[in-house]
Amino acid sequence: MLAENKYQELINAATISGVANLQVREENGVLFIDGEAPSGAVKDMLWSVYDKLDPNFLSGDLVMNVNVSSSVPVTKAKVTTERSNLNIRKGPGTDQAIIGKAAHHEIVTVVSQTSEQWWLIRTKEGEEGYAYAQYLTPEAE
Amino acid sequence: MKRQFTPMLLVAITALAISFTACKSKPKDADIKVAVETALAADPMAAGMTVSVEKGVATLSGECKDELCKASCEKIAKGVKGVESIINNCTIAAPPPPPPVATTDATVLEQGLMDALKDQAGLKGSLVNGKIVLTGEIAKAKWVMVKQMLDKLKSAGYDLTGLKIK
16 A cells, blocks of 8 residues: 555546546555546646656656547547657557658548557558557647 | 232332333334434445334345445444344445456567667666566656556556666
8 A cells, every 4th residue: 555655646636637437556566547537638747746756757666557538539640759750560569560651740640549559540641550659649630 | 918918019010110121221213213324324434324123123225335334334233222133235336347457468568668668779678577677768758758658558567776867
């Protein structure tokens, strides 16, 4: 229960801000928080509370898998890499062959959110394949 | 004559006394019901239960969240004056859905770790007993992103003693 006490403020914040399907469990001194945040702003807020309670997230005693609710399907996303192009791969995984690239800041069509890590996308040139979801930011229609 | 009279009187007095006390110490079912309800309401775990009392037998019903709660309701009701026995008809609520468990599939975890660290040249990652072990240096802004990605992998936790944030 030690980790739960340490992160009580974070759990409270998640409850108050309307995180759906919130599940908190502790196993071998590691706290697992799962749920669906109603918005990106709530997710960011939770990560800043986490950073406050455990500076730089270095204790390694919390796994927070709170994602923005997928109840609203994403159809368009912007490629938000640092500078480079985003690889489009044959399958979901960096071991899969690169079959195309999406330009930095290009708007692509999200065909399906295959997993939390990999989305199936289509570029305006018609190239279709899997891209790493962390580099894709949902766009309003 | 005189010798026979005394025991008879004694028996009569005793009988009278017994019937008096029996009457006095037996609270009405309605009063018992109120008392049990008050006692249950005082305990947050037992609150919300329904009680009915007939001839000192208290019947408890309603939904408890677990066995402990059910037992505790019964114990509270038993402690109320006038309750002779309990019929515990409390039901147990269906358990909440089990929390997602840490993935045991090491290959899935390994692939996810590789994917997340692909663009982070300064970081080295490995898996030890389902925990993600990271070493190296990374800028804070990138680390937040990487940690968010890694937290989706359902590992057993982290060992970050060898990690430095620039």
